[in-house]
Amino acid sequence: MNPCQLHLSERPGEERSDARIHLTDASGATVAAAALWWTDTPALDGNPIGTIGNFEARDATAAKSLLDHAAGILRERGCHTAIGPMNGNTWRRHRFVVWSNGRGSFLLEPRNPPEHPGWWAKAGFSILSRYSSSVMPLDGSEVLPPAVKARLAKSGVTVRNLDASRYEDELRLIHAISLKSFSSNFLYTPLEEDAFLHAYLKVQTHVDPDLVRIAERDGKPCGFVFGIPDLEAAGRGEQPALIVKTLAVDPESHCAGLGSLLVDELHRIGREKGYTEAIHALQHESNTSLKITGRHHGEVLRRYALFSRPL
Structure with missing residues (x-):
């Protein structure tokens, strides 16, 4: 040979x-x-x-x-x-x-x-x-205790949808929260704002503003969850799931329970829009969001790995 x-x-x-x-x-x-x-x-x-x-x-x-x-x-x-x-x-x-x-x-x-x-x-x-991705039914259940939800509301936390008329400005605040939230993630590198905007402007027509939930406290953004429909499943003629793509909370906001609140809110909106399942996508094995997935009784549908070799 x-x-x-x-x-x-x-x-x-x-x-x-x-x-x-x-x-x-x-x-x-x-x-x-x-x-x-x-x-x-x-x-x-x-x-x-x-x-x-x-x-x-x-x-x-x-x-x-x-x-x-x-x-x-x-x-x-x-x-x-x-x-x-x-x-x-x-x-x-x-x-x-x-x-x-x-x-x-x-x-x-x-x-x-x-x-x-x-x-x-x-x-x-x-x-x-x-890493793993998990699927769960959207059955109307919420995992955040009412007392925690009330405490967050009393502290001034509100949740709104993405304002499509200000799409680029909304992307900028989502980018800023992402940098703060992900800075301690495994193999983290910061992403320039222009690159972030370029990636999300390309998919603007596929973004449902109701499925992007932004948390604010006293008018200042402190977290978000980005959901998208599984258009690939829809293309196969299947009922699309709601993909929970990204969850981020500003650690400086000190809003314990905000991640669960955002996911509960997104699940609720998704169910109202006719989705019957959610996929919590591509979660690192040490990601704290896995606890939220577990509380929603997520079942693993895929596992992934990153490989390395010493040089």
């Missing part, structure tokens, strides 16, 4: 990748490819990392060869760990599906051939972090 040939391009690529690599066989056909990032990537234990994303491969042998080459390139660029699949940072596409209950994919969910995680493991990668 003739060895594959490595091709490396270090021109800036899609999603600001630092390089693109691919392997070709003797006929010139691509057998594996990936993009690499080592600039402006997250840190792990205070050390720089490189990430591998947009991965594809024909078989396990091609995958291992490509990943070995990728690890070598990232090591030469000063990275201590290779992490993937990740397109540069956690704001972009990352994670492999590693288990499923068989339910169809939902909107914005990562997807991959089932053999990919095993191919990465054979190339020396191991699981760095785990």
